[in-house]
Amino acid sequence: KAGVTQTPRYLIKTRGQQVTLSCSPISGHRSVSWYQQTPGQGLQFLFEYFSETQRNKGNFPGRFSGRQFSNSRSEMNVSTLELGDSALYLCASSTLTSAFSYNEQFFGPGTRLTVL
């Protein structure tokens, strides 16, 4: 079974631009979560999508948004990029999560975003 794939793997943008990152989950996985990883803050939860609905959101500004398509593929968008948005953006998929149960998340290799 193919793993989680993320595209592109590397991206360089300048301040003020916007960026869209893509994530294809493992086949059959309907839950997709996004995380930001920086040296200073570590791994931080951005948001989670299930069946095209955002169910949970971390403490990030509104410049960070996402969506999920009917085939479970997901995109995240960052508008008006700032230098501090430079990070590794990780996507993770799982079969099903709810407020009452937790299933293992499988991570993709990430997209390395550099903002100049």
Add this chain to the structure above:
Amino acid sequence: TQLLEQSPQFLSIQEGENLTVYCNSSSVFSSLQWYRQEPGEGPVLLVTVVTGGEVKKLKRLTFQFGDARKDSSLHITAAQPGDTGLYLCAVPYSGAGSYQLTFGKGTKLSVIP
């Protein structure tokens, strides 16, 4: 305030040495996970511990969950260069409608041949 505190932050050891890294919190958790992340890759789950006092072994890696389910440790015996990486502890944390993973900042381990 960080929910999970990991120590040490950095560790550089010679091949063959033993080491222990720690994950501590003031909160009680129903389960705790350990991940390893290699450069250029996403984290990979090593183990999930769910019972206070539980000990799990994965080859040369031994994981322990504290009796009070507030802390955990990872012990590596006879470290090898292939053990090099970032070791992260994480807990599933119930948000609004689903679980999310909350991570410690990690221990960066370098094993020198």
